[in-house]
Amino acid sequence: MAKIKRSLSARQRIKARYGVVFVLPAFLLATVFMIYPLFASLYLSLTKYNFAFDTKPQFIGIENYVKAFNDSAFIDSIGVTAVYSILYFVLVMLGGLILALMLFYAKGKTSVFRTAYFLPIVIPLSLSSFIFNWILQKNYGLLNYFLADILGAGHLTREWLSTNPWAMISIVVVSVWATVGFETILFLNGLQALPEDMLEAGIVDGATGFRTLFSIILPNLRETFAVTGIWAILQALKVYIVPSLVTWGGPGTATTVMYMYVYRQSFTYLEMGYGAALGFIMSILIMVLSLLNMRISKKV
Template sequence: MKRQIPGYFFLMPGFLFIFVFMIYPLFYSLHLSFCSYNFAFDTKPVFNGFQNYAKMLTDNYFTAAFANTMFFSALFFSAVMILSLLVAIILDKRVPWSGFFRTSIFLPVVIPLSLTGIVFQWILHQNYGLLNFFLSDLLGLGFLTKNWLGDEHWAMLSLVGVSLWKYMGMLVVLFLAGLQSIPRELYEAATVDGASEFQKAWRITLPNLRESFVICGIWAIIQSIKVFEQPFIMTQGGPGTSTLVLYQYTWENAFKFYEMGYASAIAYVMGAIILILSLLNMKLSRAE
């Protein structure tokens, strides 16, 4: 036992860091979610029960943020999972320049999200954006130009597109790892038995990617529910409330209106949504 004591001392800084910056804030914010606390004016939190959670039911901004987050999540999750899997399958076929394409697809992942938002804010600008210039002046398709970030019908779709460009590389790498772990003998045996490419994909590829679907699905759910930088930088939640999301609304209540209790309650609702969707994804991915 005495020989183990020095080891505990080496572990203490890590445990202290986890407690101070993760465990304590987690439980303190849970306490705040049941309190009324404006840290600019109140001296201490005042317990108010479930009033913060009840307030969400009549808060039009919360309703808009919740609906926008769910719409973004559904669209982003579906698109990133399907496109990433298709790209991974193509790259797994050893196409020419596959190494170059893998690097190019993964490169956006390492670019800071704040810089990504600023660059695409310029690219998608209605008057001097590169996308509208490319469509109208180079291709002569002026009827396709849009106010990508200023039109409520296109703003959220634009944010989904930027998020796909940013995050798809991560899932492509994860799916590629899963594809390359499948024994090639299975495909060879299926070929001998006369199986078509669709049958190989349905009977061999997809069943053997269950764990990859779980990992990629949970990662995509987390990234979609906690989307923040893209709307915060590119649209500021507008036009109107068309791109206001839960994470941004949480930030506004906490650091703009100083309502830490209400912000903590919204944050825990977000956490509950992520947990429920992650468990659902695990159940569906591992189902027979």
């Protein structure tokens, strides 16, 4: 018995050694490309370092963080991101859920629709943003052409990208168009995972239509809501490409979101220390909101 024990532990030791060898590459990659940069940028955020003009970073403690909270342009960009995020979150979650429900209940062949909804995800966002920038132009844009020359409704034409609130509405609509397909697929997976006998039991008990939806389907999609919610929050808060390429942050600063501001500090002004501090503030903000979403989803 003691012999078996000894041989087992020897085998375990060998296994453990192999385990270490197998884990090592992933550990090294994570260390080099994730953990080290994380701590390096944390240190950078505590320094004053302009890449163009300073020879080396100068440690200044939490000064960059204090500066960030007194920086009215940064605070404004948080406000703009908040407005964008709320609109985007509501529309993409609702849109994704409604489309998924439509696909779920349309028992026939829905592959064409699934492809259509998912297609925008496949197109690079930068490319579709460029295209929307053209479509929404005032004088030669397709939308105004369609409204005025095809529908004969010239009074509906707008300067979509250079007036408030249309600029914000434009970037939200483009973002929702680009990502709602992914949310739809996530919701659809959640719906398809629901046990059929549960739905049938509901029908036997007399639940139909909206009653089934609100009393059976939605409460059982809690985990899906958590996943789609976190994804939508991440997409909303890290928005950068669409406002950068569709509205260029304007008119004024009406669509200048946080990431645009951080990018400008880091890569236009080359203020690496301040840029890193802003990046950490954003990361913390995203983490808090994601945790909040998980807590709410669990409670519901």
